[in-house]
Amino acid sequence: MKRRSAFFGAIAMTVLMTLPAAAQEAVTDTLEISGGFTRASPMVAGAGAGFMTIRSKGPADRLVAFRSSACNTPELHTHINENGMMRMRQVEAIDIPAGGEAVLKPGSLHLMFIDLVEPMQEGTNVDVTLVFEQAGEVELSLPVKGAGAMN
Template identity: 35%
Template structure:
């Protein structure tokens, strides 16, 4: 039994961790003169401990920020809580990753690499296709 105890302790620690899975990621295609876009996805925490999305990076923008749309107004947020055993959807009109100061025009079908930073799970790389958005993207004014 003594030989197995360290393994059991490690297993217990591993089971207590968040387990992040990202699904259905996509980035909104925008007109060539647009300087910003947004990324959307479903983030699922399959673990039994909560985690937080605390940052992001993108290969198509100089800046990536976590935003939320509330009452038609967009605002930056410090993090998005991903509860244990739950899913959080980043979608138009809600939470999203704002991609600011695009490095080049976007074109439908291109792949965008996103690196999501989680408080406990660390970095998670995601490849997201550029797609035409459904509905109008909220106007974003940077101050």
């Protein structure tokens, strides 16, 4: 009986030590997420944006939402050209085609952090949980780069 509890204790310890910390890159059975970042944003801006490439290794999927403790209102956005003016518009979901990729980048699709809880400081990280229709929830830690960073 003693041996047994020691054995299970060792397993519990191993699980604790190998829990993956949220990283900039994430891989699931079907998705590969890379190149994630956000840009420094002061409190007065009130919002920040996040970018990344999401590649499907198999079936199509959809990014339907994200959560982050960094802001009160997370939204998925794209940019549209309206009579020569670039405007942001909320989208319901971001499609990742089967075997293809969705590129979230400045001037295009992005995660929008509206109503920041605190400024996004260059050199820190912002944790996000991406919510996919098929793959479920994927945690990611996005490095905060300079205000004008393009990748």
